[in-house]
Amino acid sequence: MSAPIFPQDKVLVSVEVSLKPSSTARIDDVRSAVERMLEKRSLSYTDGPVPVPPDDQFLTENVQRICICDTDEWVQNHEILLFWQVKPVVHVFQLSEEGACEDVSGDGQPSTFNEWILPAKEFDGMWESLIYESGLKQRLLRYAASALLFTEKGVNPFLVSWNRIVLLHGPPGTGKTSLCKALAQKLSIRFNSRYPQCQLIEVNAHSLFSKWFSESGKLVAKLFQKIQEMVEEENNLVFVLIDEVESLAAARKAALSGSEPSDSIRVVNALLTQLDKLKSAPNVIILTTSNITAAIDIAFVDRADIKAYVGPPTLQARYEILRSCLQELIRTGILSNFEDCESLMLPNYGSLKEKLNMPEVQDARTLHMCKQLLETAEACEGLSGRSLRKLPFLGHAALASPYGCDPSKFLSTMIDTARRERSELPD
Numbered sequence: 001m002s003a004p005i006f007p008q009d010k011v012l013v014s015v016e017v018s019l020k021p022s023s024t025a026r027i028d029d030v031r032s033a034v035e036r037m038l039e040k041r042s043l044s045y046t047d048g049p050v051p052v053p054p055d056d057q058f059l060t061e062n063v064q065r066i067c068i069c070d071t072d073e074w075v076q077n078h079e080i081l082l083f084w085q086v087k088p089v090v091h092v093f094q095l096s097e098e099g100a101c102e103d104v105s106g107d108g109q110p111s112t113f114n115e116w117i118l119p120a121k122e123f124d125g126m127w128e129s130l131i132y133e134s135g136l137k138q139r140l141l142r143y144a145a146s147a148l149l150f151t152e153k154g155v156n157p158f159l160v161s162w163n164r165i166v167l168l169h170g171p172p173g174t175g176k177t178s179l180c181k182a183l184a185q186k187l188s189i190r191f192n193s194r195y196p197q198c199q200l201i202e203v204n205a206h207s208l209f210s211k212w213f214s215e216s217g218k219l220v221a222k223l224f225q226k227i228q229e230m231v232e233e234e235n236n237l238v239f240v241l242i243d244e245v246e247s248l249a250a251a252r253k254a255a256l257s258g259s260e261p262s263d264s265i266r267v268v269n270a271l272l273t274q275l276d277k278l279k280s281a282p283n284v285i286i287l288t289t290s291n292i293t294a295a296i297d298i299a300f301v302d303r304a305d306i307k308a309y310v311g312p313p314t315l316q317a318r319y320e321i322l323r324s325c326l327q328e329l330i331r332t333g334i335l336s337n338f339e340d341c342e343s344l345m346l347p348n349y350g351s352l353k354e355k356l357n358m359p360e361v362q363d364a365r366t367l368h369m370c371k372q373l374l375e376t377a378e379a380c381e382g383l384s385g386r387s388l389r390k391l392p393f394l395g396h397a398a399l400a401s402p403y404g405c406d407p408s409k410f411l412s413t414m415i416d417t418a419r420r421e422r423s424e425l426p427d
């Protein structure tokens with residue numbers, strides 16, 4: 001989709017406004033102030049921060065950060081969205097600093113779930129840090145947003161059917177769990193005027209099959225009673241995350257074949273029944289992940305509307321992941337050896353081609369680093385996103401001197417490290 005020309009077709013662009021932890025300002029007041037501020041300025045809309053105007057006392061006192069998000073959905077071929085093409089949709093929120101609240105049973109059993117109040121400080125920036133191609137993140141966001149809208153408008157499920165189960169499947173380390181958490185965080189921000197409270201419950205499926213099988217049934221009951229209570233409050237939006245759902249199917253199969261205690265089948269069945277019940281609540285989104293790419297034999301996953309394959313990073317994604325790592329090491333001063341090193345900005349993959357085609361107009365040092373970065377990204381084919389994010393650390397540990405390293409020298413080491421890591425991959 002390209003940017004519209006007519007005013008009635010203005011594109012809606014999300015502007016996220018994070019309040020300072022100390023702020024007690026009313027959300028509505030901040031939203032109006034930001035809207036006024038944006039109206040006054042002839043901004044071009046690209047993803048990234050908008051500086052808080054220093055002469056606006058109300059905003060400087062209350063606002064931590066203003067950020068334009070997810071314009072990539074509208075922008076192709078480096079087009080730029082200009083202010084008159086855009087209707088900003090301002091979302092104001094305050095991050096919860098409470099941290100994960102574990103369920104502590106106190107009797108030595110592993111906890112069955114973790115709980116966060118969203119939007120949580122831990123997940124801040126996670127969505128942006130996950131890099132995929134072909135609009136995967138946008139697709140997930142739109143699916144979930146449509147599902148919530150259908151519910152809110154009371155669409156009759158007998159006439160139009162939809163559900164709120166998301167399944168992300170793909171190889172290990174491709175960011176599925178992180179993507180679920182980041183999606184929950186994003187939706188909690190986007191829907192905060194409808195649902196002022198929001199929680200994420202991460203169910204630890206493995207712990208439900210602990211050796212205290214006799215206890216497991218009770219654990220499931222306790223967990224779902226808690227979730228049910230949250231859901232009954234209609235201003236609450238509740239996300240339930242179940243990682244590696246295939247472990248449920250495996251446990252059931254093992255129980256049927258007699259190699260596991262029959263208690264485990266009861267636990268799986270209890271869990272599935274509870275999930276089925278929960279599904280009918282309008283304010284719940286169930287997020288599941290699986291490392292198995294083939295069909296998963298679980299009834300409720302079968303019914304998931306929102307299924308997405310999350311694959312290993314492509315060359316472009318690998319370049320972008322490594323670029324963000326490098327920029328972070330430059331920001332923190334771990335890589336530096338020349339003046340202005342902190343202000344060094346490596347071009348993104350989109351503008352890289354152009355730059356490589358016009359070498360004469362480029363700064364020679366930046367150009368050389370881009371080529372090295374691209375070479376590293378090429379050398380990383382087959383590595384997961386998780387391994388890629390570790391690579392700079394391994395590369396750094398392999399350096400002769402850990403201080404003030406030259407970025408270009410560092411990249412040479414990274415290429416070697418990438419090749420070594422790749423050679424250690426199982427076939």
Ligand SMILES: Nc1ncnc2c1ncn2[C@@H]1O[C@H](COP(=O)(O)OP(=O)(O)OP(=O)(O)O)[C@@H](O)[C@H]1O
Nearest residue numbers: 129130131132172173174175176177178385386389
């Ligand atoms: N596409 C990606 N872009 C950026 N970072 C990524 C990407 N894929 C993975 N990562 C990094 O790898 C980390 C681990 O990902 P996560 O644990 O969410 O993966 P997973 O697919 O759920 O893995 P597993 O199934 O093995 O638990 C993420 O926190 C992130 O830093």
